[in-house]
Amino acid sequence: MTYDLCIADRAYSSWSLRGWLMFDAFGITHDLTVTRLYEPGFAQTLAQYFPAKTVPAVRMPDGLVVSESLAIAEELATRHPDAGLWPADPRARAVARQLVSEMHAGFMALRDHCPMNLRVSYADCAPPEPVLRDLARLALIWDWARQETGSTGPWLCGDYSLADVFYAPVAARIAGYNLPVGEAEQAYVAAHLAHPSFRRWREASLSDGPDQPFYDRDYPQRPWPSA
Ligand SMILES: N[C@@H](CCC(=O)N[C@@H](CS)C(=O)NCC(=O)O)C(=O)O
Incomplete structure (x- = not known):
């Protein structure tokens, strides 16, 4: 068994980004489930991660679900003390x-x-x-x-x-x-x-599902700043 991380739209879900970075940036392997904000499927997917009501939600290898970002961070840091999630000093x-x-x-x-x-x-x-x-x-x-x-x-x-x-x-x-x-x-x-x-x-x-109208803003646009 590995971790099962549930996230939503990568373009918009800032807490999902945090949850995913806790795994990806520190080399912690996991399976990924992607759901959609503002769609009926969201509640249906989260029902599989009881008692989560928001994403990210993580089913730990032992089956327990943790779904608050801070709690996920602390759990991963405790379970992977050498991964460097928190500074050692x-x-x-x-x-x-x-x-x-x-x-x-x-x-x-x-x-x-x-x-x-x-x-x-x-x-x-x-x-x-x-x-x-x-x-x-x-x-x-x-x-x-x-x-x-x-x-x-x-x-x-x-x-x-x-x-x-x-x-x-x-x-x-x-x-x-x-x-x-x-x-x-x-x-x-x-x-x-x-x-x-x-x-x-x-x-x-950029290709993770349709645009979500909730996030549309009527401001002048510019190219995404290059890294
Ligand atoms: N306190 C939560 C906040 C998570 C959160 O608000 N996630 C948003 C997506 S970025 C969500 O699931 N929204 C759906 C909803 O509130 O119904 C955490 O730390 O993880």
Whole structure:
């Protein structure tokens, strides 16, 4: 038995992207089930992952279903201690946990105004003040993480870790909506766009089911920023 990971539309489901990166970016083998948001089949598929009500949902090799991203992250880190999901250094690990928790619980303005859509990039989405405040907070905590962990490479806490997994969809939003960020944040976004797992996911997202009208926005478009 291996893990059975259930996700939804790769183009739009930011939590699915996080769930999948936890496996793919750390070399953890799994089977994949793909369902569709906003379709009756969604509930039917999730019924097979009781008690999940959202994706990602994971059936563990022992049959137990875990379906909250944070819980999936902790379970995988516990079951695969050598995979490097959390930083090994205790201080860097604490910083990563802080970042992951804040992402899981916050940034609602950014999430509401700029839902992830990997099929399009907009030149300008007129970000309102609360979105700009979220972006300022991101810049602050990303810089704080680098200072506290001494990370000088592309990632927030040293090597690519769960902290980066949780901010991958944020990077996609900054790229997709051309959000105004500074140079350091732009470099972090570019690192995500160039990450092999992210690139594979985005490539697959382009032909992964029909467009979902819910995500259409009437903003001027531009080409997806190349990695
Ligand atoms: N708290 C959940 C959030 C997951 C979530 O909201 N997933 C969305 C897709 S990105 C979903 O399944 N939406 C369907 C629904 O809410 O009915 C987690 O951490 O995994």
